[in-house]
Amino acid sequence: MPANQTSQFITLLQREFREYKTSLFWTPIVTAVVLAVLMLGSVVLANRISVIGDTILEAMMRKGTDNVNISISIGEDGEKEITVVEVTDPDAVLLSGVGIPGVPPPPPAADAPQYRVIVEEDGTDSDAADRIREQWNFSREWTFNPGGDRRRMEEGGDDFDDLNGRELNVILSVVHGILLLILMLTSVNYLLSSLYDDRKDRSVLFWRSMPVTEWQTVLSKFVVALLCAPLIYIAISLLLQLAYVLLMMLLVSRMDQDPFEVVVGNIDFLALMLDPISGWLMTALLIAPVYAWLLFASALARRSPFLMAVTPVIALVVAEGIIFRSEIVGDAVSRHFPHVSDSTAVGFYLFGPDWMALDLLSVASGLVFAAIALAGAVWLRAHRWELN
Structure with missing residues (x-):
């Protein structure tokens, strides 16, 4: 029986990828190709050091x-x-x-x-x-x-003198950050539309006739957005970063310098591979309640899942500020919503996450909320009034 349930769950995952292959598979590939072509053109065709090249040189030639x-x-x-x-x-x-x-x-x-x-x-x-x-x-x-950008970095509080041979990891992390941003945008669109579209086109009736439970259906969508799609994006991001390394070496060789010493010597390849994975593991723990809430809104909405997702949150934040003059709800949302600020970051990590700084109480409460929201989405999928 467990083997049969696992097979059913894998089938549901495959169904999600077939139905949403454009946003989950082709979007990161097209984005990576466009970025690679732009970098290749700036190095080979333009016959000059572009903005990207200037940033690379700033990192490589910072000392002295x-x-x-x-x-x-x-x-x-x-x-x-x-x-x-x-x-x-x-x-x-x-x-x-x-x-x-x-x-x-x-x-x-x-x-x-x-x-x-x-x-x-x-x-x-x-x-x-x-x-x-x-x-x-x-x-x-x-x-x-090469000095101006570094001064701005130092004024921002980043200690680039402690990079110890991985200066170019900073530049490559920007490439990964672009794909992460696209991943989160496509994931939000996928979660908001998945359960809503099943009811809108009546395909939910077909899946109710199949030997799968509502929990399996909802969890398959949640797992695709939280784990499966990020793995695809991270794999494509790593391939793109390696392509960028080769283009950096080409850029340096055109300057009659040793590309292995200047480029390879300033990259920590182990961190390049592991930081995106560990960074997303922490991201998954933090944004799980947000993704679960989006699924709940998708199951609840009659017309606009987006408005159903954001309107209650905004109303709670405003009402709390007016009535109680506090920001508990706003702070809770900010701790789990993807963002980058001077003191915190969710979803975007330059050199991997700081696990010691993780707020375990916030993570635990977020996971409890995620479980409640998923349970609500399952109940709504089984008892939505449009189909009664």
Whole structure:
């Protein structure tokens, strides 16, 4: 009997993926392909360092090059101009052997040491321009500022000096975050429409004629959104991140640097594989009540599952604030709703979750609420008045 129930449950999971294959399977694939093509175009076709490339360089070349802003421009007539806007690291050496006859050194920045661009007098202006083009083979205009973003990161409180060889994991986590955002949006749409659409198109009558229980049907939808779909998205995200690593290596090789030392040496591949999985495990524990509530709203709604889901929550938050002047409901919702703030995060983790900071009481109460909401969805599916 248990084996038969397991087979029935697997059949229900397969049914969900067949019916919602666009959002659960094709959406992450198309998103990953688009992101990979954009990155490939910026590295190979544009012949320049794009915004993505600048961010990559900022992470790779952070040490010893703080607060340097270099702008290079090569005109069509061979005129050259190199401007060092600011240098605060007296030991930093970014340019040498670049000939720029007739271009005076820029004035030093306030409280910064003098920085001189070395000028080679030998050779004509045309030869100097050819050397510049060969050394800086990106575009006619190129700007590099590795210090500004780092200052903003440090002001935000992130300790990037403790990354210890996984600086590029930060950039790759942004790619994973994009797919996580799409996953949550598609999951919300799937949960709100699943039970509602079964009643709307009367397919619930067919499934009631099959040897499956209402609990199996509701739980199959809950498991698909909470576990199965995230596994697909995470697998595609990991493949996309590995593709990005190869493109980073291509970018660095075009700069005549060692891609294995500059790129591979700054990636923690074990964390790259395990952080998304462990991060979603904590996410699943935290957002389980939200997903269960969406299923309950889908089973309850007559016309708009979305309004049925958000209206009671907003009404409770407003009524509590007016009557009791408290924020208990709002705080409870915020602890389980996906978000990123200065102090907390649900669903989006840069280097995996902090399990020691997990509020066990909040998790336990959320799981109890999820069980109650799922029970309500099962009861509504079995006794919905439209079918009586």
